[in-house]
Amino acid sequence: MAQTNRKALKLFELVFSVFALFHLSGAVTPLILTGGISEGDGFKVNDADLALNAQICLLIYLVSFVLLSLRWKRVIYYIAKNQIILLLVAIICLSYFWSVSPSETFKTVIYALGTTAFGLYLATRYSLEEQFNIFAYTFGLMTILSGLFAVALPQYGIMGGIHEGALRGVFTHKNQFGAIMVLGAVVFLLKAFKNEKMSWLYWLLLAFLIALVVLSNSTTSLGTLGVMLMLCLIYRIFRWRYEILISAILAATVFGFAALLFFAGFIESDSFFIALGKDATLSGRTYIWKYVWDEIQLRPWLGYGLAAFWNGLEGPSAYVQLAMTVEVIYAHNGFLDLCLSIGFVGLIVFLAGFFSTGYRSLALLRQTNTPEGLWPLLFLTYILLSNITEGTITTMNNSFWAIYIAISYSLIIARDNKYAIY
Secondary structure: OHHHHHHHHHHHHHHHHHHHHHHHOOOOHHHHHOOOOOOOOOOOHHHOOOHHHHHHHHHHHHHHHHHHHOOHHHHHHHHOOOHHHHHHHHHHHHHHHHOOOHHHHHHHHHHHHHHHHHHHHHHHHOOHHHHHHHHHHHHHHHHHHHHHHHHHOHHHHEOOHHHOOOEOOOOOOHHHHHHHHHHHHHHHHHHHOOOOOOHHHHHHHHHHHHHHHHHOOOHHHHHHHHHHHHHHHHHHHHHOOHHHHHHHHHHHHHHHHHHHHHHHHHHHOOHHHHHOOOOOOOOOHHHHHHHHHHHHOOOOOOOOOOOOOOOOOOOOHHHHHHHHOOOOOOOOOHHHHHHHHHHHHHHHHHHHHHHHHHHHHHHHHHHOOOHHHHHHHHHHHHHHHHHHHOOOOOOOOOHHHHHHHHHHHHHHHHHHOOOOOO
């Protein structure tokens, strides 16, 4: 009987983990609740009733806390070993007291704490290899469903409005679809490298996913996808002996500097941006960054409170809205949005934790010889790239943040186990 209960709990936790990651990614539920509306067709996603989506999130957080309580000694032990994350969580909670919109900050802090708890649950419940399998199941489900939505339910899977014809799969926007699926491509490629019996399936999923990203017409995601797939190969040099590694890094630096000089004139002539279907302002992003920076300087140290700045023509975001003459709902740069929320103090604490995690991920990479050993460093690289022109970690209440927390704590656990990821 006890063994049966353990098996049932194990199955439940697996299904729960996949479902939670799926939902926190923003897949399916928001798309259905908004009726498949698209940017530019006269409706706004934020105007739809998303109460059910929020309720599912709260249920996920509740289950996460219950499951954490089952291993409370282990959880408390490792919480105390990641003091930078603790400090960052304290700052986002305290931001309620200086927020320009306390109610919005309070709500987002609840979501951020719940998502952090889920990430902590993944780290303390599963090894890095087991987590990686869960990610593969989740992204596989997203990929297959995105293809099905595009073919069988085009009113949901294909965008209308100003992005008419662009594939968005099970997400509300093509850019969101692209941002999520880049990570899926990395997972599929690394799984295919394992030479397991099912490697053919992951190669097939990777090819299908790339085709979907191309159909999404998201040039930023497609470019990031190419970079990340190349890094899956390039990062293997960090496993070389030090004398070879240093030579390779020096050669890459010289090559990169030469390439930068070669392309400098091309970029300055705007031909580079035209080739990408963009302009030198990155579709107006550079203007947004300028106006956002003006607002950051008004409250540089502690910011405006978590998720409190962007409120249309109400509050401080009105300056950016009026200056741009179009609706802007975020800074299109994750680091600027962090400054708006928790100021330079919060940004510095986040970066300290980020680079500390990066150092541990590099140590793991050198101590292991498995595809999973590449995953933490690749994920952190993606977070850097994706937050230059978008914002994947700004509100700390989505799957990106959950995976970041899981990796941050998992690397500490792996270090204690001498980098054993099994």
